[in-house]
Amino acid sequence: MVDRVLPPMRPDSRSMAFVRSFLRCYMVGAGFNTRGMQNIGLMYAMQPGLYAIHDDPKELKAALKRYASHYQSHPFWTPCLVGILLNVETSIAGGHFPPKMLAKVRDTTTYTLSAIGDSVFAGSLLIFWALATICLLLSGYGIAAFVLGACCMLSLQVFRALTFIGGTKYGFQFLQKLKKWDLINWGRRVKYANAGLMLWLWTLIWPRPYTVWELLLGTTALMIFARFVRTGFLSRVLAVAVFLVMITFYPLFEEVIRQAFNL
Structure with a gap:
């Protein structure tokens, strides 16, 4: 049986390949499927970085297979996870990390960050953004609503970029730095603000x-x-x-x- 040859990719420096992996994180959800969830999108995002890290075709194919299994996490955390995984793949290529340990550690990290993302982003910040925008528009402050939306969108992109850089630089050690951010408690504080915004909205629409x-x-x-x-x-x-x-x-x-x- 003839072994299938991996398709060639444009040669990139490692830094440029990592940048391409970061940009592909925005398209992870495009390959969503009911079997592997976001695994196709994750492989697509990891591909440029893996091609730059692994020179041996066999090692490259083995690396790609490591991301063919089930993957599901909050999309705002995907750049951070891709950065961490690229750092780990660099360690694997250098012989400093056993590949068999990656699956278990990756799943634990993925589900933990997914839970934090659902609580902090989906359950707090995005609701704050929506409620604040609605209240400002109903109050006649259209420009303020636009500025708020622009600031929130920009802050989100900065967050994605910083967590990706931190993941590629520190690997799993970056999770200790994330712990110091105390995101869960910040999400709780934002929910209190959401309650106040809800009262403001009620006074506007009652x-x-x-x-x-x-x-x-x-x-x-x-x-x-x-x-x-x-x-x-x-x-x-x-x-x-x-x-x-x-x-x-x-x-x-x-x-x-x-x-x-x-x-």
């Missing part, structure tokens, strides 16, 4: 004229439903559905109460 007790009643109901969701008593979808039904029929309920007590 039908007018409104009384303070109506706003307090709605806030209390929202907190109760949030508690039910947190304890697992209600699913998120059911809680939102019930809450929307209550808001929809609230005017009718209020009219019945006013007529019953001659208010």
Whole structure:
């Protein structure tokens, strides 16, 4: 059987190859599939760096196979993971890291960062961005909303670039530096800010004229439903559905109460 030959790639310096790997991180989700999740995209992002690291075709093929298995993580952490893996591949090529250990360490790191990404980014910062933008637009501050969006987008790209550089430079040791950033607690603080933004949004969209007790009643109901969701008593979808039904029929309920007590 004739061994399949790997396709040639344009010769790059190692630094330029790493830059190409970083840019490919933006397209990791394009190869999403139900079997390996983001594994095709990860291989695509790793390919330029692996070609620059491994000169032996057999070692290159073995390196590519290491990334054919299941991979799934938060997309904002992909540059960091690719940088760390490129650093590890450099150590493997130099004989300083056993390839068999990579799979277990990679999976642990991937799932840990994925959980942090879901909490900090999806569950905190992106919601803050969306709520702040909506509130600014409803308040008539269109320019401020645009500036906020531009700053958030730029900050995100800087974060991706810095974590990629840190990963390629320090490898798994970069995780210790990430630990000092205390991202989980920062995500918790952002969620408190989101609660304040939610109240601001309510004051903007609540039908007018409104009384303070109506706003307090709605806030209390929202907190109760949030508690039910947190304890697992209600699913998120059911809680939102019930809450929307209550808001929809609230005017009718209020009219019945006013007529019953001659208010």
